[in-house]
Amino acid sequence: MAHEMIATEVQGAVALIRLNRPQALNALCDQLMRELGEQLLAYDADPAIGAIVLTGNEKAFAAGADIKEMQGRTYPDVLEDDFIAKWETITRIRKPVIAAVAGFALGGGCELAMMCDIILAADTAKFGQPEINLGVIPGAGGTQRLTRQVGKSKAMEMILSARFMDAAEAERANLVSRVVPAADLLDEAMKLAARIAALSPVAVAIAKLSVNRSYEVTLAEGVRFERSVFMPLFGTADQREGMAAFAEKRKPRFARR
Numbered sequence: 141m142a143h144e145m146i147a148t149e150v151q152g153a154v155a156l157i158r159l160n161r162p163q164a165l166n167a168l169c170d171q172l173m174r175e176l177g178e179q180l181l182a183y184d185a186d187p188a189i190g191a192i193v194l195t196g197n198e199k200a201f202a203a204g205a206d207i208k209e210m211q212g213r214t215y216p217d218v219l220e221d222d223f224i225a226k227w228e229t230i231t232r233i234r235k236p237v238i239a240a241v242a243g244f245a246l247g248g249g250c251e252l253a254m255m256c257d258i259i260l261a262a263d264t265a266k267f268g269q270p271e272i273n274l275g276v277i278p279g280a281g282g283t284q285r286l287t288r289q290v291g292k293s294k295a296m297e298m299i300l301s302a303r304f305m306d307a308a309e310a311e312r313a314n315l316v317s318r319v320v321p322a323a324d325l326l327d328e329a330m331k332l333a334a335r336i337a338a339l340s341p342v343a344v345a346i347a348k349l350s351v352n353r354s355y356e357v358t359l360a361e362g363v364r365f366e367r368s369v370f371m372p373l374f375g376t377a378d379q380r381e382g383m384a385a386f387a388e389k390r391k392p393r394f395a396r397r
């Protein structure tokens with residue numbers, strides 16, 4: 141698949157996707173989002189891949205949707221082409237997606253990071269939802285995901301005033317799983333992805349599904365869902381291997397299909 145706006149590489153069972161439009165701080169134009177969606181779906185369908193890392197560059201993960209592309213659009217235009225629909229592809233990926241964020245993650249860039257399963261942040265990361273400066277609001281889930289993640293007061297402040305959050309604040313607010321020195325970001329993300337990719341592909345996919353369910357349903361429903369997907373794991377070779385390896389005091393070997 142020839143892509144212009146993303147760069148990809150595969151290391152073992154980990155796929156790395158780098159947003160690659162540095163001259164525009166990785167502004168997420170239509171073509172970039174199409175390429176990203178296609179590539180994510182391809183890796184999701186590839187049994188050799190166990191986890192995906194999504195990153196940008198030192199200066200920006202992504203500075204948002206492409207403002208210049210949106211500038212001339214009217215309400216009928218955006219209603220008709222529904223360009224945001226493409227943004228949701230990432231939420232349909234069954235394999236873990238880790239966002240490795242350095243520099244700006246603003247607007248749609250922050251929303252894209254929040255659609256990933258884990259956000260690792262460099263100490264240079266800056267998160268924000270500055271759409272209000274443009275006379276609009278977040279449109280790819282920001283008002284919902286940021287609020288669930290950091291709570292109402294902080295989300296309101298960021299969305300209403302366009303204030304950015306630095307990496308330390310993002311960690312305190314539980315927006316990111318942890319902060320690492322910028323120089324170590326990609327290594328840490330790739331190590332984490334490799335660790336996940338070495339585990340049972342079925343258990344990993346089901347664990348992701350179950351955690352995500354917690355956003356959609358009540359606690360009682362969620363716990364019932366968890367049980368209903370926990371029990372069938374006892375029908376897998378990975379459960380037999382994982383538990384046998386523990387009993388035999390050896391490392392488990394989980395096969396990728």
Ligand code: HXC
Nearest residue numbers: 163164165167203204205206207208246247248270279280
């Ligand atoms: C298009 C962008 C862009 C964007 C930066 N650029 N962000 N182009 N869309 N979102 C371009 C600039 O125009 C400039 O191009 C080049 O990238 C470098 O940016 P500078 O502004 O010169 O860099 P700097 O002075 O370092 O400032 C960095 C910045 C600023 C603070 C991140 O670029 C900025 O405020 N960007 C916009 C952030 C934003 O409002 N994001 C939300 C977008 S709306 P030239 O050609 O001049 O060199 C959104 C809605 C999502 O995301 C809804 C869901 C679809």
